[in-house]
Amino acid sequence: MPILRLPPQLINQIAAGEVVGRPASAVKELVENSLDAGSARITVEVEQGGLKRLRVIDDGVGIPRDELPLALERHATSKITSLDDLERVMSLGFRGEALPSIAAVSRLTLTSRRRDVERAWSVTVDDQSQVEQPRPAAGSAGTEVDVRDLFYNTPARRKFMRSEKTEFSHIDRVMRSLALSRFGVGFTLLHNQREIFQLPVAVKTEEQEQRLVDLLGKDFVDHALYLEHQVADLSIRGWIGLPTYSRGQSDQQYLFINDRLIQDKLLSHAVRQAYVDVLYHGRYPAYVLYLTMDPALVDVNVHPAKQEVRLRDGRAVYDFLRQSLKRALAEAKAGAPTRGIEDVSPSTAFVSQRPPINNDWSNRGYGSSPGEYRQQGLSLQVAEALPAYLGASQINDPFTAARPNDAAIPPLGYALAQLHGVYIVAQNAQGMILVDMHAAHERIVYEGLKQDLDQGGVSVQPLLVPVPVTLSPVEAKAVEDWRETLLNLGLDLDLTGPQSAVVRTVPVLLASADPARLARDVLSDLITYGVSDRVVGNIHGMLSSMACHGAVRAHRRLDIAEMNALLRDMERTERSGQCNHGRPTWVAIDMISLDKLFLRGR
Numbered sequence: 001m002p003i004l005r006l007p008p009q010l011i012n013q014i015a016a017g018e019v020v021g022r023p024a025s026a027v028k029e030l031v032e033n034s035l036d037a038g039s040a041r042i043t044v045e046v047e048q049g050g051l052k053r054l055r056v057i058d059d060g061v062g063i064p065r066d067e068l069p070l071a072l073e074r075h076a077t078s079k080i081t082s083l084d085d086l087e088r089v090m091s092l093g094f095r096g097e098a099l100p101s102i103a104a105v106s107r108l109t110l111t112s113r114r115r116d117v118e119r120a121w122s123v124t125v126d127d128q129s130q131v132e133q134p135r136p137a138a139g140s141a142g143t144e145v146d147v148r149d150l151f152y153n154t155p156a157r158r159k160f161m162r163s164e165k166t167e168f169s170h171i172d173r174v175m176r177s178l179a180l181s182r183f184g185v186g187f188t189l190l191h192n193q194r195e196i197f198q199l200p201v202a203v204k205t206e207e208q209e210q211r212l213v214d215l216l217g218k219d220f221v222d223h224a225l226y227l228e229h230q231v232a233d234l235s236i237r238g239w240i241g242l243p244t245y246s247r248g249q250s251d252q253q254y255l256f257i258n259d260r261l262i263q264d265k266l267l268s269h270a271v272r273q274a275y276v277d278v279l280y281h282g283r284y285p286a287y288v289l290y291l292t293m294d295p296a297l298v299d300v301n302v303h304p305a306k307q308e309v310r311l312r313d314g315r316a317v318y319d320f321l322r323q324s325l326k327r328a329l330a331e332a333k334a335g336a337p338t339r340g341i342e343d344v345s346p347s348t349a350f351v352s353q354r355p356p357i358n359n360d361w362s363n364r365g366y367g368s369s370p371g372e373y374r375q376q377g378l379s380l381q382v383a384e385a386l387p388a389y390l391g392a393s394q395i396n397d398p399f400t401a402a403r404p405n406d407a408a409i410p411p412l413g414y415a416l417a418q419l420h421g422v423y424i425v426a427q428n429a430q431g432m433i434l435v436d437m438h439a440a441h442e443r444i445v446y447e448g449l450k451q452d453l454d455q456g457g458v459s460v461q462p463l464l465v466p467v468p469v470t471l472s473p474v475e476a477k478a479v480e481d482w483r484e485t486l487l488n489l490g491l492d493l494d495l496t497g498p499q500s501a502v503v504r505t506v507p508v509l510l511a512s513a514d515p516a517r518l519a520r521d522v523l524s525d526l527i528t529y530g531v532s533d534r535v536v537g538n539i540h541g542m543l544s545s546m547a548c549h550g551a552v553r554a555h556r557r558l559d560i561a562e563m564n565a566l567l568r569d570m571e572r573t574e575r576s577g578q579c580n581h582g583r584p585t586w587v588a589i590d591m592i593s594l595d596k597l598f599l600r601g602r
Helices: 008-019 023-036 065-071 083-087 096-106 156-160 166-182 205-216 218-221 265-274 315-332 381-393 436-454 473-481 481-486 514-529 533-535 539-550 560-573 591-597
Strands: 039-046 055-056 105-111 119-126 135-137 142-148 186-191 196-199 224-231 234-241 254-259 287-292 416-421 423-427 432-434 460-470 492-497 500-508 587-590
Touching: 008 224, 023 039, 023 055, 023 142, 023 166, 039 166, 065 105, 065 119, 096 105, 166 186, 166 196, 166 205, 166 254, 196 205, 196 254, 205 218, 218 224, 218 234, 224 315, 234 315, 254 265, 265 287, 265 315, 287 315, 315 591, 416 560, 423 560, 432 436, 432 560, 432 591, 436 539, 436 560, 460 492, 460 514, 473 481, 473 492, 473 500, 473 514, 481 492, 514 539, 533 587, 587 591
Parallel strands: 039 186, 254 287
Antiparallel strands: 039 055, 055 142, 105 119, 105 142, 119 135, 186 196, 224 234, 234 287, 416 423, 423 432, 432 587, 460 500, 492 500
16 A cells, blocks of 8 residues: 555544543543643543533643644644753643644534633534634633543444543542642533532641542541651651551552652662561552652653653652651651651651540540539559569669659550450550550561661570571471571581581570571571572561561460560661551540440430
8 A cells, every 4th residue: 555644633643542541541641731820720520420521620820822723733832842851841732743643533612712812712513523614612711721522533442431420539539639739720520511529729737638538538547757858958747647557459549750650660669669668468558649850851752641750860759769668657656747758747646546635635624514424433543553564674774653644654655464465455645555566576676686686687696505496308408508598697506417417606686585496487587488589589578577476475474564665666667656557556445435335425
C-alpha cells in the first residue's frame, strides 16, 4: 500500500486512544487543565459513569474568544514555548493533545470567560471534528468543558468500557488523587446529580488533615506520622501510616513530585525499604507524600498520560526518600507522640491512641452530681507501685513517687502486674497500658544488634565453656561455607567432627540465650537463603530472626523491676511501637474509653 497522510479526525482518534483510555482519563486531563489555569474551585459533574456526560467547571483565568478554536487544535498550548520550558515544565499538561483528543471521540462544547470581559463565549465540535465559530454564551469567569456521549463514534472502544459503577470508581479515585495534590483548591464531585464529596480549600494543617479524613478515612490520620525534611534542593513532606496501620493492598499510596501524582518503581521500592523491618509480611504501607525538587531534574515527557517520570539522579532521590521515611519511622518509639524529623511540626496523631483532652483523670469528680452514684476508683495507684520498683531496680532512673497526673510519669507509665505470663499491665497518666513483653523485647534486642552492626560489627561474648552442638551434614557444610558471615553475626562456630561443632562466642545482647539453639536457628536461615548475596541483602532479616530467638519468652515470670526496665527500654528504642514482624508491641486504653466500657457517667 502507498504511504498516505492520515485524515485529521483519524489522527485525533488515534491520539485519543493513548490519552483517553476511559472516562476517568478524560476527567484527569480536564481537571489538570483547570489546575494549570489557576483555579481555586473545580466542580466535576458525571452522568452514567462518565459515558453519557462529563462536565468540568472551574474559576480559572479563562480563554479569550479568539483562542477558543485554537485550544481544540492538536499541539496548541499556552504552557510551553521553547525547549527550555519543556525541560523545566511545572504545569500538569503541556502537549496540547487533551482537548482535541477528547473532542475526537465525543460531542464537546467549550465555554469560557476571562475575568476582564463581560461575556462568555462558546465553541462546539461537530461530528466531523470540525470546530464551529465562537458564539456568545452565558457563563461566569472561568471555563466549562461539557463532554457528551464519550466514544459514541468509536464503538469498538466503547465495548471495552465496564459497568457504570466500575467506570465511576475509576473517576472517584482520580478525583481523590487530584484533591490530595492541591490543598489550596476546593473540589466538588457529583455523580448522577448526587454529591459524592465537597472539599473546601485547606490551608491550615488541621484543615489538610480534615481533607485526608474525608478522602482516606479517619483511621489514616489517627495512625499517621507527619514529616518534613529537606536536604539541598530535595524536600519531602506528608503523612506516612504507622506500620500497625498497614493495608492488604496498595490503595492508599500517593506520591507526588512537584504536585504531580506519579507511579515510579524505583521510588515505590524506596518506600518499601523504609518499612522493611517494621511491616507485617504481605502488607502494604499507606502514605501521602509530596516530593519537591528542581523541575530540571525530572523528565515528565516520557508517558502520554504523564504518570511516569524519569529522574536525572534517581539514586540520590531514592536514598533521600528512603532515609527520610526510615528516620521518621524510627522516631515512633513506644509511648512517644508521632513526630516528623528535623524542622517538623508535630502531628495530632499518636502512636497508639490520641490522649484525652483532659489528662487529669484523678480529679474528674466521680459521684459529684446530686443523686448520682458512681463506682469509686480502685485503691491501687501508681504511687504505691513505685517504691517496690525503686527499691528492687538496679537501674538508677530519675523517677520519683508521683501522683497519676504528674508530668513526670513516663509515657508507658509503671508496671502493675503480669497477665498470664504474656502481657505487662501498666498505668500511665491517661489510663492503662498493655505490653506484649516478647514482642517488645524482640524489637529492643533487634535494634541493639543493628546498632552494633552499624558501629563496626556485632559485639561478642566469649563463652567460658564452649557449647557443643550436634549438626546434620547440611548444617555442617553451612558452617564451612558461611564461616565469615557467622563471625559477622557474632557466632564463632568450630567444627569438631563431621556432624558436630562448638559455639565459642555469641552476641553480647544474646548472652542469656541458648547458644546451641541460636546456632541451629541461624544455620537454618543460611541454608534457606542459599546464596551469599541473598544473605548480605537480608542481614537485617537474620538479625531480626536472632532477636526473636533470643528475646524473653512468653510465660516467663518477671518481677516489677524487670517489667519497668522493659518499659523504659521501649521508650528509648527506635521503632519500638511494633515488633520485627510488624505486630504492635503495646496498646493504650485511656480512662474515657474505660469509663465507656463500664457505662460510667450514664
